[in-house]
Amino acid sequence: MSSESQNNIKIISFMCWKWGYGAGDMAGTMRAQYPSTIRPIRINCTGRVTPSLMMRAIGKGADGIIVSGWYPGECDFETGNYVAKKNVEYVQNILKATGINPERVQMFYCSAAEGARFQEEVTRISKIIENLGKNPLKKDKKNAG
Numbered sequence: 183m184s185s186e187s188q189n190n191i192k193i194i195s196f197m198c199w200k201w202g203y204g205a206g207d208m209a210g211t212m213r214a215q216y217p218s219t220i221r222p223i224r225i226n227c228t229g230r231v232t233p234s235l236m237m238r239a240i241g242k243g244a245d246g247i248i249v250s251g252w253y254p255g256e257c258d259f260e261t262g263n264y265v266a267k268k269n270v271e272y273v274q275n276i277l278k279a280t281g282i283n284p285e286r287v288q289m290f291y292c293s294a295a296e297g298a299r300f301q302e303e304v305t306r307i308s309k310i311i312e313n314l315g316k317n318p319l320k321k322d323k324k325n326a327g
Contacts, residue, residue, distance in 0.1 A: 191219045191312050194244045195304065196231045198251030199224050200258065204294025205250065206304075214301040217308040220248070227251070228289075229262030229269075236273045236287060243320040246311035247273075248304065249289040263291065283314050 197203040203224045209216060221244075225231065228251035236247050249266050257263045267289060274284035288310070290303045 190316070191245045191308070192221055192243070193217075193219045193246040193248055193304075193308060193311055194239045195220050195222045195248040195250065196225050196228065196235075197222055197249075198228050198257075198262075199226055201252035201292060201294050202228070202250035202300075205292040205296050205300035208294060208297030209301045210297075212297045212301075214297055216301045216304045219245075219308045219312070220304050227257065227259045227262035228266035229257070229259060229264075231266055231269060233269050233273050233276070236269070237276065240273075240277070240282075240286065240317060241319060243317055245286065245314075245317045245320070246307070247287045248307055249287075250292055250300070250303070252293065253291045282318060285310050286314060286317070 197206060203222065206222055228249050231249050239247055249270055251257065251263050251266060254263055270287055270289040273287050277286060278284045288307045292299050292303070
């Protein structure tokens with residue numbers, strides 16, 4: 183995909199304040215490059231990323247969603263990452279039922295020390311979403327009226 187089309191893709195990345203965001207911060211400290219398609223949002227816990235929040239982002243035109251946080255069983259809030267995984271799977275099922283590719287919503291685990299893993303995962307997911315193209319729900323601003 184050209185860099186021009188890449189710049190038009192927007193991926194909302196909901197990141198656990200401690201682990202997901204910490205990994206993104208570590209990637210920056212390491213000067214690891216990751217796609218400009220990522221729009222990071224720091225949250226208290228991945229368990230707070232509800233299906234309605236993800237669907238609202240898709241409905242508003244986000245081309246993809248990433249949820250990243252601590253490994254299963256290690257969440258500071260005990261079950262937050264289990265809730266997040268369940269919510270991501272639920273939204274993927276909704277998207278599939280409506281004819282939208284469920285790969286637009288992804289989740290991965292990392293620790294704050296895994297900047298390289300963070301960079302690899304967001305790059306991998308960004309490529310998947312770029313290959314899917316624009317969100318089919320995104321309104322064409324030229325033809326909006």
